Amino acid sequence: MSQKVRAVIARRKNEPVTVETVVVPDPGPGEAVVKVQACGVCHTDLHYRQGGISDDFPFMLGHEAAGVVESVGEGVSEVEPGDFVILNWRAVCGQCRACRRGRPWYCFATHNAARKMTLEDGTELTAALGIGAFADKTLVHAGQCTKVDPAASPAVAGLLGCGVMAGLGAALNTGNVQRGDSVAVIGCGGVGGAAVMGANLAGASRIIAVDIDDRKLATARKLGATHTVDSRENDPVEAVRELTGGFGADVVVDAVGVPETYRQAFYARDLAGTVVLVGVPTPEMRLELPLLDVFGRGGALKSSWYGDCLPSRDFPMLIDLYLQGRLDLDAFVSETIALDGVEESFDRMVAGDVLRSVVVL
Structure with a gap:
């Protein structure tokens, strides 16, 4: 009835x-x-x-x-x-x-x-x-x-x-962050903050949070960021490179999803590094990149759907980590x-x- x-x-x-x-x-x-x-x-x-x-x-x-x-x-x-x-x-x-x-x-x-x-x-x-x-x-x-x-x-x-899984999965599943990796996350709202947490859970050695809001950067530090970049005052690409020995991060997560932040993510990664797009673009957005740079920088350009999660596998595991005080x-x-x-x-x-x-x- x-x-x-x-x-x-x-x-x-x-x-x-x-x-x-x-x-x-x-x-x-x-x-x-x-x-x-x-x-x-x-x-x-x-x-x-x-x-x-x-x-x-x-x-x-x-x-x-x-x-x-x-x-x-x-x-x-x-x-x-x-x-x-x-x-x-x-x-x-x-x-x-x-x-x-x-x-x-x-x-x-x-x-x-x-x-x-x-x-x-x-x-x-x-x-x-x-x-x-x-x-x-x-x-x-x-x-x-x-x-x-x-x-x-x-x-x-x-x-x-939805959002927290998308961010955690962008780092853990799509980005496949490993122990000792350097990670940058552009945009530190709910999804980006979860990507920071996921990188920390994976054992990343350096986690760089990038945003234009001081409040979100402060929260990112609480979630595991080791460094923060205010992109209103600093070029995020140069800042990420400076914090990674001039090379760029192993994994860069774009949690905003606009052409400008994607280009930043693309150039803020190390050679053969990984870009993960988890921020959702709108239909009218267009991206232009030199094809030679796409070829020459190597690595992987990935999109993350729902953090590439499998709910039956990931939800119970993450809840267990939460109840253990680890998440x-x-x-x-x-x-x-x-x-x-x-x-x-x-x-x-x-x-x-x-x-x-x-x-x-």
């Missing part, structure tokens, strides 16, 4: 979000209804509201979430009612060419729930990243539910559902807010006043 719950809705482009009543259907085959306990406010939610991802309004926002499985549909074996789960937006299919090649983190046919949640008048909603978790409950594909240790705080666990995920929770505080939290996020606001239900 369907249920009526509260949810945050973006009805039209650039208009403030509203809290409205949403109808959540019973789970169909392969689906699950999850009672949401906490959901982080991510830049991607703002991009949805701004129409920067698609024009499939109205959107049901929220995707960085943790909660408890309430019910499951036919054929679900991965989770059962009562399981504490983190929601993910790349539920792998197991059948596509990437999955068959043993690279499921590149899955080309990820799953979402087939049934639609709706407004009370029957208007179908587009769930942000197939999740829609600024809500009391949401309907997802069961593969989007990753069971983890329930001892973890939902407000912290949910952050692995300070609490550092990312700047504030907790109610469901009706999402619109105001967007302003604080844009202003750089928070790493993450987290809706607690």
